[in-house]
Amino acid sequence: MRHALFALIILACTADLHAQLVHTYSIVARDSVTGEIGVAVQSHWFSVGSIVTWAEAGVGAVATQSLVDPAYGPLGLDLMRQGKTAAQSLDGLLATDAGREVRQVAMIDAEGNVAVHTGSNCIKEAGHHAGRGYSVQANLMLNDAVWPAMAEAYERAEGDLADRMMAALDAGEAAGGDIRGRQSAAILIVKGESTGRVWADRVMELRVEDHPEPLTELRRLIRVHRAYDHMNRGDLAIEHNDVESALHEYGSAQELFPENLEMKFWTAISLVNAERVDDALPLFRDIFVQDVNWATLVPRLPASGILTDDQDVIQRILSMVPKQGPRPR
Secondary structure, eight states, X not given: OHHXXXXXXXXXXXXXXXXXXXXXXXXXXXXXXXXXXXEEEEESSTTTHHHHEEEETTTEEEEEEEEEOTTHHHHHHHHHHTTOOHHHHHHHHHHTOTTGGGEEEEEEETTOOEEEEEOTTSOSSXXXXXXXXXXXXXXXXXXXXXXXXXXXXXXXXXXXXXXXXXXXHHHHHHTTOBTTOOOEEEEEEEXXXXXXXXXXXXXXXXXXXXXXXXXXXXXXXXXXXXXXXXXXXXXXXXXXXXXXXXXXXXXXXHHHOTTOXXXXXXXXXXXXXXXXXXXXXXXXXXXXXXXXXXXHHGXXXXXXXXXXXXXXXXXXXXXXXXXXXOOOO
């Protein structure tokens, strides 16, 4: 049997020279409230997100793993984009794949229909669970408790789609995870309906390529991502001269990522624009103590309409520069 499996793997690799051994566990899911569609994964494999995770707004998501044929991602999305369900798309691809017994693939379409396949020759422990609006799947796991734990965690979790998918990954790790350990992780979430603008339809796309604790690092990146979402909304408010909204957004960003100097800087700038200079000065002092380059930036902002050109105000800001501060970076 061992020799037969090895022969099958060689045959599959010969049939598709792009096949890669990506044993892992993942989830595809759709948020029934927002319509957002996502896929998240962890593996003991470098840059797992570049191989396993596929999604398109208004279309669906795909996780392709085990002995991967990456074509399942774009081809599956193409079939769903044409109006086929997740099951029809997956069945069609499997029917023409000589290596299907070493594949593990899950698909979810924009309506929340799920299809999943675990080939009979995927390395144990391997299996999946398809629930309402989601599927969890795993192979080369330490034990067969991984995917049931993921399913239970996802169904019980609260929060947005990212929170719930991360809860599933955490549960999979806690139940035993990949028998080889862990190396990389990724999450990809897109909108339920396409705007025709790919950059606007991508809600979240984060990858941890190589890390001793990839899920911990992925959670940190999600927090940073959310902080920068607030920053982007703050920037948009500044563009529309809505200072109060900008203050709110920049403040929310700073709460999520207080150690980030840029977020503190733009909060301070917004305070100045709201004629709250006294509130802004302590923030500027903290920033300039850590990196005086931010002080060099201040006089450049009025020309772009981002900061008042009142020279008295600018000099008050620059007075916060320490007399003996750190060297510019």
